Amino acid sequence: AQSVTQLGSHVSVSEGALVLLRCNYSSSVPPYLFWYVQYPNQGLQLLLKYTSAATLVKGINGFEAEFKKSETSFHLTKPSAHMSDAAEYFCAVSFYGGSQGNLIFGKGTKLSVKP
């Protein structure tokens, strides 16, 4: 069965520091993987996705994620945090390899950015 584990429910970084949000997945079929972001009082929005093309995926706002099959990981990174990055981030895996599109989400990681 497909599942997603996000390590760390809260991550705090200083402005300008590296952001690393961890995601590990379990899937019996080649996964489609996604990161979504939820800013305060807004709906979730897609940050980036991996669908079996390039293993390094670039998303919006300077974020990127690398698919590592050997580690079953899809960690999200950003070289330099900005105050506006403070939000909750969700990793998700697609069921049936994307044929249905319904996603299985992790529990989320809340990112705080200190000035």
Add this chain to the structure above:
Amino acid sequence: GAGVSQTPSNKVTEKGKYVELRCDPISGHTALYWYRQSLGQGPEFLIYFQGTGAADDSGLPNDRFFAVRPEGSVSTLKIQRTERGDSAVYLCASSRRGGTGELFFGEGSRLTVL
């Protein structure tokens, strides 16, 4: 509208009452999803529509939950005989077509069952 619209944004009801939550997707999006998000958890899949039909309702927790999308646009999630455990934020999302995983979410309807 430009985005996915959900109404009401907040609903407080008493245990045992009937509740309807409405979702107006982005115009032209054929796929529509309902998710439920409890405190401290990620969104949990409930049901997926492709057009007017429910393509996958495997996430509905029991027969008190039902959803319709009669004209392939607006959808209504219906909860009968509400229980305190139904309290959560109910999220609706739409996409141009099913299978992409690229969902556009509304801000959710927060349901509180007293």
